[in-house]
Each structure stands twice: as C-alpha cells, then as structure tokens.
Amino acid sequence: MLRPRIIPSLLLHDKGLVKTVNFKAPKYVGDPINAVRIFNEKQVDELAFFDIDATTLNREPDYVLIEKLANQSRMPLCYGGGVKTVEQAQKIFGLGIEKIALSSAVIQNPELVTQIADRVGSQSVIVVLDIKKKLFGGYEVYTHNGKKATGINPIKFAQELEQLGAGEIIINSIDQDGVMKGYDLNLIDKIAEVISIPLTVLGGAGSMRDVEKVIERHGVIGVAAGSLFVFKGPYKAVLINYPTLTEKNRVFKIHLK
Structure with missing residues (x-):
C-alpha cells in the first residue's frame, strides 16, 4: 500500500550544506557526506539534494560529489542542479542516483522531460517548480534561485509536465522557504487538483504538525x-534530526482515516 513520504531536502553550496530563507542568505549547516550517514541511521524514507550553484554559475553537476553521496546512501536519493542534457542525466543515474530533478532547463526546453523519461522511465524524472506569489494574486514560476x-x-505548467512524461512534481514555495x-496549502490544493502523478511539497515546515496538515488534506503525498x-x-x-518510527507511523495513519 502506498503511503506518504517524509523527505529531508538539502541544499549544496560550495560543497557544503546550507539552508536559506526565501532563497536568500545561505547559512552553513554541515558536511553533506556526514549528513547522509546520519540520515542513514535515522531510516529516512528518501533524501533530496539540490545544488544551488550549478545553474547560477552555468556549470555541470559535481559528479565526484554526487558519486560520494550515492555510495554512502542507504535510501533512495534524488539529485537536482545543473542537469541540461540526457547525457548528463544518464551519467548521474550511472553513479547510483535513483531520481533526477530538473528545473531551469525544463523552462528552456520542456521536451527534455520526454527525452530523459524515454531513456530511463518517467518514475525517475522529477521536475521542481520554484514558485512565488504574484503581487495581485496568482502564482508564477521562478528560476536561478x-x-x-x-x-x-505553475498550475498549467504542471499539467503540461505530466503530459510530457514527468513522473513527479516538486512544488517549492519561495515565499515559505525557511x-x-x-x-x-492553497498552492498545494491548486496543483494537486490538476495532476495525477505523485506530488511533493517543499517550503515552510516548522513542526511535524505542518507535515500532518498536508497529509490530512492530500493523503499519499511527498x-x-x-x-x-x-x-x-x-x-x-x-x-x-528526523521523526522516529513511532512518530512517522502516527503521521502515516492520518491518510487512512
């Protein structure tokens, strides 16, 4: 039976881990390899790494670091940052990553989703939409951090991405980040209504109660x-830190009610 997933999202910057607020002022929080080892012990459902330098600096993914992360991880791993071609994606999959997260490159070339999905399967192709509220209502997709x-x-684009072959959408709220x-919840509702593929939400969690609220509304969700x-x-x-198995089971029961 499918169940919700609770996923730590980690930002890579200058080969270290950082945390931002509204996508600004990155604060160093540790070493990525050490973080993977700790999350292994905590039996994390899935782990996501996003390199926030690759696109802004117009450079390739850091394959050496990606391989080190994959070698240490005992959980499914998602990587995003700087992926612009099918060849880059295949190289990253070859290093042991289970999911590729695309973002800016898809804005420029939506067909990239189809091209990668045709090679590796839709289940491994994720698209991240960084979203901000518009001044007079509605939402807009942003890139470059x-x-x-x-x-x-983003609502219309999410539908297009599903048709193109995306296996999952991650919606990341810039306004709520950090x-x-x-x-x-309004943004989540709007996008959940129009797609049938898995949806993961990011941006704003301050407690496990915030996680519970999303699962109460949408059941099986990341x-x-x-x-x-x-x-x-x-x-x-x-x-x-990460919820204990008892805490996770309590949260997972919510979507069964």
Whole structure:
C-alpha cells in the first residue's frame, strides 16, 4: 500500500550544506557526506539534494560529489542542479542516483522531460517548480534561485509536465522557504487538483504538525522539508534530526482515516 513520504531536502553550496530563507542568505549547516550517514541511521524514507550553484554559475553537476553521496546512501536519493542534457542525466543515474530533478532547463526546453523519461522511465524524472506569489494574486514560476521570473503559471505548467512524461512534481514555495510557519496549502490544493502523478511539497515546515496538515488534506503525498530536519529549538541550533518510527507511523495513519 502506498503511503506518504517524509523527505529531508538539502541544499549544496560550495560543497557544503546550507539552508536559506526565501532563497536568500545561505547559512552553513554541515558536511553533506556526514549528513547522509546520519540520515542513514535515522531510516529516512528518501533524501533530496539540490545544488544551488550549478545553474547560477552555468556549470555541470559535481559528479565526484554526487558519486560520494550515492555510495554512502542507504535510501533512495534524488539529485537536482545543473542537469541540461540526457547525457548528463544518464551519467548521474550511472553513479547510483535513483531520481533526477530538473528545473531551469525544463523552462528552456520542456521536451527534455520526454527525452530523459524515454531513456530511463518517467518514475525517475522529477521536475521542481520554484514558485512565488504574484503581487495581485496568482502564482508564477521562478528560476536561478528565485531571481528570474518566467511568467509561467505553475498550475498549467504542471499539467503540461505530466503530459510530457514527468513522473513527479516538486512544488517549492519561495515565499515559505525557511520561514517555518507552514506550507502554502492553497498552492498545494491548486496543483494537486490538476495532476495525477505523485506530488511533493517543499517550503515552510516548522513542526511535524505542518507535515500532518498536508497529509490530512492530500493523503499519499511527498512532504519535504529543510529547516525542520537541520535545526532544533527556538534558536535554530544546527542538529540533524528526523521523526522516529513511532512518530512517522502516527503521521502515516492520518491518510487512512
């Protein structure tokens, strides 16, 4: 039986792990290899790494680091950042990554989704939509770490991506990123209504209750978080953490009600 997934989302910057607020002011939170080892012990459902330098600096993915992460991981691993071609994607899959996350490249070339899905299967092709509220209502997709507006409506684009062969959509709220005051439930509702492929949501989790609210509304869904799993306490001390098996089982029961 399918169940919700609770996914730590980790940002790579200058070969270290950072956490941002509204996609700005990256704060160093640790070593990525060490983080993988800790999450292994905590029996994480899935782990996602996003290189926030690759696209902005117009460079290739860091294959050496990706291989090290894959070799250490005992859980499904998703990687995103700088992937622009089928060949790059295949190389990353060859290093042991289970899912490729595409973002900016898909805005420029939506057919890339189909091209990679045809080679490796839709289940391994994820598209990340970084989304920001518009001043007078509605939402818009942004790229380049939230700096470049695209004019694209994320609800309509999510439908197109499913038709192109995407196996999963990750919606990442720029407005909620690192704020730890809850997910944008309205945005999640709008996109969940129009797609039938798996949906993962990111941006805003400050407690497990925020995770529960999403699962209560949508059942089988991926709920990703960054700050929730790297900070602890009111002063945001850096401490990698994850729900215990008992806590996860309690949350997973919600979608069965």
